[in-house]
Amino acid sequence: xxxxxxxxxxxxxxxxxxxxxxxxxxxxxxxxxxxxxxxxxxxxxxxxxxxxxxxxxxxxxxxxxxxxxxxxxxxxxxxxxxxxxxxxxxxxxxxxxxxxxxxxxxxxxxxxxxxxxxxxxxxxxxxxxxxxxxxxxxxxxxxxxxxxxxxxxxxxxxxx
Amino acid sequence: xxxxxxxxxxxxxxxxxxxxxxxxxxxxxxxxxxxxxxxxxxxxxxxxxxxxxxxxxxxxxxxxxxxxxxxxxxxxxxxxxxxxxxxxxxxxxxxxxxxxxxxxxxxxxxxxxxxxxxxxxxxxxxxxxxxxxxxxxxxxxxxxxxxxxxxxxxxxxxxxxxxxxxxxxxxxxxxxxxxxxxxxxxxxxxxxxxxxxxxxxxxxxxxxxxxxxxxxxxxxxxxxxxxxxxxxxxxxxxxxxxxxxxxxxxxxxxxxxxxxxxxxxxxxxxxxxxxxxxxxxxxxxxxxxxxxxxxxxxxxxxxxxxxxxxxxxxxxxxxxxxxxxxxxxxxxxxxxxxxxxxxxxxxxxxxxxxxxxxxxxxxxxxxxxxxxxxxxxxxxxxxxxxxxxxxxxxxxxxxxxxxxxxxxxxxxxxxxxxxxxxxxxxxxxxxxxxxxxxxxxxxxxxxxxxxxxxxx
Numbered sequence: 299x300x301x302x303x304x305x306x307x308x309x310x311x312x313x314x315x316x317x318x319x320x321x322x323x324x325x326x327x328x329x330x331x332x333x334x335x336x337x338x339x340x341x342x343x344x345x346x347x348x349x350x351x352x353x354x355x356x357x358x359x360x361x362x363x364x365x366x367x368x369x370x371x372x373x374x375x376x377x378x379x380x381x382x383x384x385x386x387x388x389x390x391x392x393x394x395x396x397x398x399x400x401x402x403x404x405x406x407x408x409x410x411x412x413x414x415x416x417x418x419x420x421x422x423x424x425x426x427x428x429x430x431x432x433x434x435x436x437x438x439x440x441x442x443x444x445x446x447x448x449x450x451x452x453x454x455x456x457x458x
Numbered sequence: 459x460x461x462x463x464x465x466x467x468x469x470x471x472x473x474x475x476x477x478x479x480x481x482x483x484x485x486x487x488x489x490x491x492x493x494x495x496x497x498x499x500x501x502x503x504x505x506x507x508x509x510x511x512x513x514x515x516x517x518x519x520x521x522x523x524x525x526x527x528x529x530x531x532x533x534x535x536x537x538x539x540x541x542x543x544x545x546x547x548x549x550x551x552x553x554x555x556x557x558x559x560x561x562x563x564x565x566x567x568x569x570x571x572x573x574x575x576x577x578x579x580x581x582x583x584x585x586x587x588x589x590x591x592x593x594x595x596x597x598x599x600x601x602x603x604x605x606x607x608x609x610x611x612x613x614x615x616x617x618x619x620x621x622x623x624x625x626x627x628x629x630x631x632x633x634x635x636x637x638x639x640x641x642x643x644x645x646x647x648x649x650x651x652x653x654x655x656x657x658x659x660x661x662x663x664x665x666x667x668x669x670x671x672x673x674x675x676x677x678x679x680x681x682x683x684x685x686x687x688x689x690x691x692x693x694x695x696x697x698x699x700x701x702x703x704x705x706x707x708x709x710x711x712x713x714x715x716x717x718x719x720x721x722x723x724x725x726x727x728x729x730x731x732x733x734x735x736x737x738x739x740x741x742x743x744x745x746x747x748x749x750x751x752x753x754x755x756x757x758x759x760x761x762x763x764x765x766x767x768x769x770x771x772x773x774x775x776x777x778x779x780x781x782x783x784x785x786x787x788x789x790x791x792x793x794x795x796x797x798x799x800x801x802x803x804x805x806x807x808x809x810x811x812x813x814x815x816x817x818x819x820x821x822x823x824x825x826x827x828x829x830x831x832x833x834x835x836x837x838x839x840x841x842x843x844x845x846x847x848x849x850x851x852x853x854x855x856x857x858x859x860x861x862x863x864x865x866x867x868x869x870x871x872x873x874x875x876x877x878x879x880x881x882x883x884x885x886x887x888x889x890x891x892x893x894x895x896x897x898x899x900x901x902x903x904x905x906x907x908x909x910x911x912x913x914x
Contacts, residue, residue, distance in 0.1 A: 336654030337586060339646075364586045411790060413797070417782040418872065429883040430808060436774060436801035437650070440794055 309453035312396060313349040313356045313389070315372050317454065322360060322367035324448040331444070332365035338441040339363055340434040343373065343384030343425075346392055357384070360445075362438070367445070382431035385442075387422030391415060393456050396449050404450035412443050548624060575617040586653075590645045590709055606634045606704040614706045631704045637817035638759045639703060639710045641809035647802050648709060651716035654802075656795050658727035667734055667788045673860035674785050677851035680739040681780065682732040684848045686725050687741055688773065691749040692803065693721035695765050699758045713806060720799040727792050740847045748842035751835060759814045763828065764835045766807025767884055772843055774800040775877035776852070783855040804884070812888040829895055836897040844903070867904060874902035 310317045325332065332338070341361050349356035359381050361369035378384050398410035408414070415422040426432035435442070542549070559566060572578075576598025584592050594600025599615035609631040612618040618625075633639055641647075669675060696714035703711050732738045752769060755761030777800055780793035818824040842848065849870065850863065856873075857866030878900050885892040 336652075337650050339650075405787065408784060408787070408790060411781065411794075413778055413781045413794065417778050418869070419876070429880065429887050430805060433801045433805055436778065436797050437654075437805070439798055443794065 309455045312392065312454045312456055313344075313346040313358065315358060315370060317449075318344065318358045318360055318370045320452055321445055321448050322370050324451055325445055326366045329365055332441070335441050335444065337364050338438045340382045340431075340438060341380060342435070342442060343378060343381030343386075345375075345378070345384050345386040345425075347386060347388050349389050349392070362441070378425065379427055381426075382428075383424050383426040383435045385412065385416060385422060385435070386425050387415065389456070389458070391421035395446070396454050399447055400450050400454070402450070404447045406447065412446065413439060546626065548626060552624065569617075572617065574619065576615060586649070589649050590712070591649075594645070602636065602640070602709070603706055604636045606631075606636075606706040608706055609634070609704055611705055614708060628704075630702055633699060633702045633707075633758060634704060636707065637814045638757065639707050639810070640813050641710075641806050642813060643805060643809045644713050645709050647806055648713040648716060651713065651720065651799075651802055654798060655716075655719070656723070658723050658730060661795070662727065662791050663788055664730075664734065667786060669735070670785050671859070673854060674858075675735050676739065677854040677860075678785065678789060679732040679735045679737065680847055680851040681855070682728040682735070683739045684742050684745060684845070684851075685728040685773075685776075686732065686738065687745050688749060688769075688842070689721050689725040689728065691721075691752050692765055692770060693718040693725075695752055695755075695761055698753065699761070702758075717803055717806070720803070724796050724799065727796065731789070731792060742842065742845040742847040744841035744843075744845040745848070748839050751838040755835075756831075759811060760828070760831050760835075762807050762810050763832070764839065766803045767811060767888070768832075768836065768881055769839055769842075770800050770803045770807065771881050771884055772839070772877055774804055775873060775880065776848075779852060779856070779873055783852070785855065808884050808888050811890065815889045825890060828890060829892070832892060833895070833897055840898050871902040871905040874905075875900055 310320055339362060341359055343357055343359050345355055345357045347355050355375050357373045357375060357378065359369075359371055359373045359377070360367050373380065395406060395410045395412075395415060398406040401407075412422075416424050424432060424435050426435075576596070579596045579598070581588060581593045581596045581599075583589075594602075602614075608614075608618065609627045609629075610625050611628070612621075612625070670678065696717050700711055700714045700718075703714075705711070729738070748769070752761055752765045755764055774797055777793050777797035781790055781797065784790040784793060815821060815824055815828075853863050853866030853870050854860050855866070856869040857863050878896070878898050881898075882893045882896060
């Protein structure tokens with residue numbers, strides 16, 4: 299994925315591939331920050347358990363390599379194992395987090411960070427079939443947090 | 459009960475007050491600690507406090523006096539001088555030869571002859587720079603021996619064989635076998651560690667730190683005090699072994715150096731956080747026993763199992779909990795940064811253990827040996843993770859205040875189960891089936907229900 303200067307703010311629906319592609323573009327446009335944070339090498343899944351049509355799951359997998367997000371693609375739940383880990387939660391939890399990030403201009407409230415939301419297994423959890431691959435979520439947690447924090451740079455719409 | 463009374467030690471509290479501390483402040487039924495369960499599980503005597511004369515097994519009570527300042531240097535210098543003048547005389551011949559050549563105005567230039575070396579194949583950087591993997595891909599430089607027989611500082615891949623007979627041996631290089639050191643992810647972890655370093659002085663938004671309510675501030679500072687106490691063992695342990703590792707395992711030595719740096723930074727950041735919040739508070743006794751047991755582990759693999767896989771795995775859970783319960787963005791940042799580092803150390807611990815098991819000539823015997831070690835190691839580590847100076851501050855932060863400590867303990871019980879389950883998953887990932895024999899209860903000792911853990 300080429301680094302590109304993000305286009306002017308434009309509302310994007312969540313969840314959608316386009317929403318995550320915007321995050322990837324924002325990350326890639328700020329390589330200097332990524333070089334400060336360090337390498338990030340993993341395939342991260344982001345699942346909204348009721349984010350698809352008719353309340354079905356919606357899953358996106360983002361490939362991070364070195365200092366960039368190199369691929370964003372929608373995945374079926376059956377393809378979950380292709381990700382090193384998948385951050386999973388209902389739309390309401392995702393929405394609260396994204397709105398908190400927006401309200402904080404890129405810094406979520408204390409109770410709305412990725413680790414905060416996933417650590418106890420509710421309202422979100424981190425799924426992986428391999429403890430070593432799950433640990434990548436922790437090894438790159440600051441990068442992943444800043445990845446979603448970038449959503450403050452554009453407006454997000456929600457179907458519900 | 460006044461707040462400051464609750465901060466006293468058990469012995470300072472009126473007998474009737476101590477167990478009511480939670481009940482006074484909460485509508486919940488007070489947590490009843492089933493000490494008989496703990497006693498059964500741990501198979502250790504439980505009393506009201508340290509027996510007269512000190513804790514059982516505590517060396518401090520009968521320890522010899524601390525050494526005086528650095529021993530008189532004249533004896534040490536005399537021994538050193540005599541050794542290098544009379545015993546290790548190889549350097550004299552080298553010096554004489556070199557001096558005579560230089561006096562004659564002659565050059566050697568033997569080093570230009572690379573007939574016995576690996577000259578001319580240039581390492582090429584990958585997209586992320588020139589990594590150890592890139593240089594190891596060059597023929598002659600990436601062959602990592604199963605057993606190192608170069609017990610000196612000569613670089614792997616250099617022309618060194620012609621000089622072997624004249625070179626000294628470093629007696630301290632005793633970790634000569636690759637199993638027991640190596641992990642298949644060690645190069646990745648080393649490069650990642652360098653790339654993800656951070657600075658506890660400048661990368662934390664210290665200027666945003668504002669005082670918390672007293673109970674939360676004290677809980678935060680107490681937790682940070684204990685974390686300051688425990689962090690440096692994860693520097694001291696690799697340091698203890700690093701100097702025993704020959705240079706041919708340069709990737710392992712390099713990674714251990716990053717772990718030492720990481721732990722220095724963790725000790726630094728937690729110390730700074732405590733002092734910025736009011737001060738360092740109480741040191742933990744159980745922590746000291748756990749740290750001593752780690753440091754004195756009989757082998758590098760055993761110590762790495764106890765430190766990286768078990769101990770740091772549990773500390774990783776505490777860091778994640780710390781991020782979760784942080785009451786300021788400063789604390790969030792501290793714990794999030796630290797948990798990243800800790801996860802690297804855990805990852806090394808799992809894969810180092812796996813490599814050792816996979817390469818062991820008698821895997822069954824190796825596993826039996828590790829079970830025996832873990833039977834004790836787990837309990838000693840547990841002495842740290844049951845200390846009130848660690849458990850109670852987390853419970854207060856988790857609950858949201860001293861008056862909600864009972865809620866916090868309920869949450870702690872869930873975190874306990876998660877952390878121990880993750881430990882067992884990591885054991886299984888390494889090829890060590892520990893679940894049926896684990897000495898740490900899967901359910902927290904104060905949980906209202908749960909199976910009695912298997913005991914060996």
